[in-house]
Amino acid sequence: MVQSGFGSIDVKNYNNQTMAEIIAAIDANNAAAGKDIKATFTTSTTDKMTYKVLIPDTATAENPAPAVVIMHGGLSNKDTTAPIFIELARRGFVVVAFDAMGHGKTDKSVDALTHNTMGMEAMVELAMSMPCVDETQVGVTGHSWGNNGSAAVINVINLGGENPKINAWLCGQGTMGIYDLQPGAIDGVTFGLSVGKYDEIDATYVGSYTFYSSPMAIGWIQEVYPAFSETEVPLGVWFDAEGPHEVEEGTKFDGVGGRVLYQPANTHPGALFSTTGTATNINFFYGAFGVPSGAQYISSSNQIWGIYIAFLAIGLAGWFALALAVCDLLLFTPMFRRLRGSQTALIVDDRNSLSSFRDPKESVPLLCMFILLTVFSYVSMVPCTTAGAKLIPSSTFFPNAAHTSGALGYWSFITALVSLLGIYIVSQVKVLLNRKDKNYQWKSPLDPAKLPMDKVVQSALMAFTVFCAIHLVLWCIDAVFNVDFVIATIDFTTFRPVKIFVMFRYLLLCAPFYIVNAILNANARFRDLPEWASTAIVCVGNVLGLALLLFREYSALFSTGSLLTGEACSTFTVVWSMLVPLVISPIIARYTYKRTGNIWLGALLNSFIFIMMQVGTGQYMIEGIEITMFGL
Incomplete structure (x- = not known):
């Protein structure tokens, strides 16, 4: 119920979809919406992907909404990004979260089929083709390794020329993906950079504790605003060629190629499991796209994903208890009762x-x-x-x-x-x-x-x-409720x-x-x-x-x-x-x-x-x- 916005968001898991089936879905979407989104990735009837789509009831063919495609980090799957996709969807954004290549239920071979974007190319083009999505307002974001996937798909799509450009990217914590960008790929793109203050990876490689005053951060702003001469980049302030802009949350940034730096006080796993990390995503995509048409503005401080996690924790405790109950039951069966330590009593x-x-x-x-x-x-x-x-x-x-x-x-x-x-x-x-x-x-x-x-x-x-x-119970829960037992870095999922x-x-x-x-x-x-x-x-x-x-x-x-x-x-x-x-x-x-x-x-x-x-x-x-x- 929390994930579906108490009925206002259509949530569907697409498990083990072949690349050919995804292309067929893009073709069907094009026909329904009168679009011409090209599937530039390679088809296959054997290689498969798994993904989740969240469509708010305010996003329709008559009133298309911006879309955000999210890629998780390494040793994770799509449901580790639940706090973000729950909060973005309830604010009117269409969201696609997917298992990247070699993770969850997506084949590793998908990477080569999608121009080495870890599968993200197929997901972005699928999102663009949806009748309920404005294909000119598609953004991507990732966490850790997901930033490498985001940079790769921006290179492929924005420099490919066949489809509309990806026009917003929030490079989440684990920011090394920005080094993968090719010249010109990010031109005109609304670009956010989130460097966790206590992020273990960013602390080691980019000095995240004081990143805002680093030559890297200053040079990043000077790429769009050469006149920038401060010793520190102000956090949460948007920059473009005309200089700094204070953008109120819920208001679309009117400039072109704007950049904004965030420094949430998070660890690396905390980027996907904290109110500050989630608020960064909300603030950025509000700035990139504004409040989606038909949706209401909801402050970034108003977050309900914690309720979702609380129920997951209760369910997970019940799942472990279920294992013990099944043990008790099996010890009474003819096949296993000889394992009982006492034939007269269970204990x-x-x-x-x-x-x-x-x-x-x-x-x-x-x-x-x-x-x-x-x-x-x-x-x-x-x-x-x-x-x-x-x-x-x-x-x-x-x-x-x-x-x-x-x-x-x-x-x-x-x-x-x-x-x-x-x-x-x-x-x-x-x-x-x-x-x-x-x-x-x-x-x-x-x-x-x-x-x-x-x-x-x-x-x-x-x-x-x-x-x-x-695990059969997990499959049933996944099929009925589109939910996995994934809490931060703890994964008990279908496979x-x-x-x-x-x-x-x-x-x-x-x-x-x-x-x-x-x-x-x-x-x-x-x-x-x-x-x-x-x-x-x-x-x-x-x-x-x-x-x-x-x-x-x-x-x-x-x-x-x-x-x-x-x-x-x-x-x-x-x-x-x-x-x-x-x-x-x-x-x-x-x-x-x-x-x-x-x-x-x-x-x-x-x-x-x-x-x-x-x-x-x-x-x-x-x-x-x-x-x-x-x-x-």
């Missing part, structure tokens, strides 16, 4: 066999291990992800981008080995501490993982069944079935972490400590090291404008998404352990869910790499 009653948390010989070694593992996470994330990007490059076998899936997979694998070593050392320390206690009985910390191989296989099959069941085979390959890197973490979780139980409390200890232990690392880096960024480890700026933008798996996985592992008496069901279910979180959204961008079933 395993083993608390009397556990040690006491009040016994320092039991609790102190475990807490010391948690502290040491926290320190390891803190010191290892940057060097491990840096090494992982080099040691596990993108390939047909591991097709995701090396600096994300390869890097984090390597860190997960090394952390699993170190954690396993820690579990063993703690068990031996307990033996030493209890050597004088004749009644002490040593228990192997690996006991929770002991299971006949046929039951391990059965646990894997059950975990995969649960995984498929809950191409072939990516399941990619997930299985990344299990080699990431599953050891979830297996060892489940073993550690099972060993962190005590008869006099509530289950929720011991689970919380594991959750905190999982994230504390990374949280301290992020606190260190972002404290420096906010106070000085630079990360302490600037060369790892892209890593820090991705680490935030890791916090969710690290908090949720112990809860799933503990819940399933209490029902089966072993760690395998929870460990493998976590592996499937959270590896697909990375794989499903895509990001395979290296030339010559395609997704194949076996990765050969």
Whole structure:
């Protein structure tokens, strides 16, 4: 309801549309509207794109509106831009958001078919052809890598000469795309530049903290207003050949080729997940096009996308709970009931066999291990992800981008080995501490993982069944409501079935972490400590090291404008998404352990869910790499 403006906006997802089908849609739109928009991209009956179109009820063939085409950044998909497309659509703009090449459900091969615009050429021409769109008022915007796509499509369309020009571009945060512009492509185009003050990428490459006073910013204004001689570019002020102009929000800038600089106080992910980042988009496109005919002016401070995100968060919590409920149901079926830890009750009653948390010989070694593992996470994330990007490059076998899936997979694998070593050392320390206690009985910390191989296989099959069941729900939600569970950098979405085979390959890197973490979780139980409390200890232990690392880096960024480890700026933008798996996985592992008496069901279910979180959204961008079933 929020996405559709409570019924005033028509929202449709177009999943897996071939390039030929998009050309057919452009031809049909041309016939209906009497237009002559050329499809300059290459047709194909096999290569596919996925996109979303939002059409306000004020945009009609009789009253066409401006359109904005949005491209997301790397390791994302179209729904990461939800705050922007929700707010622009409710203000009367037609909006097209799409999965770029190699992301979401769009094929990587689409890039070559669209003159290396990542698919954006097809989306801009589709938007221009719509009867409800004024083809002379089409703008583009992007985030991070999406700016490269925006610059590429401006080069192709504005210098191609067959279709109307793109006449507005807001280069969002992650501004390196402006270097891709070709001479003349931006002439006469309304051009906005948004450089996040605390943007990790922009801080490293363009000095975003004081960008407004940099030679780059001053030179950018002087390109249209050579007489500009100030030492700082005033934020939010529009410039053209005649000089500076104060433009009231909701009023169209009357000049030609106007430029305006913004500096929202955002991090890189915050560009698409903040009121300031969203307000920048609203302010710019109001200035570029004015208030669309028939629509009402709505202040940029009046934003409702937060309600949308709140409902997504509730739905996502319910989705995880659903996974646990499906586990319970399957344990009553003939196929899986032998996995139950107790044949007389669903919950395993083993608390009397556990040690006491009040016994320092039991609790102190475990807490010391948690502290040491926290320190390891803190010191290892940057060097491990840096090494992982080099040691596990993108390939047909591991097709995701090396600096994300390869890097984090390597860190997960090394952390699993170190954690396993820690579990063993703690068990031996307990033996030493209890050597004088004749009644002490040593228990192997690996006991929770002991299971006949046929039951391990059965646990894997059950975990995969649960995984498929809950993702079927995502497909139903996508089909009925045109919504995915995407919150900032957290993606739980529908995906191409072939990516399941990619997930299985990344299990080699990431599953050891979830297996060892489940073993550690099972060993962190005590008869006099509530289950929720011991689970919380594991959750905190999982994230504390990374949280301290992020606190260190972002404290420096906010106070000085630079990360302490600037060369790892892209890593820090991705680490935030890791916090969710690290908090949720112990809860799933503990819940399933209490029902089966072993760690395998929870460990493998976590592996499937959270590896697909990375794989499903895509990001395979290296030339010559395609997704194949076996990765050969």
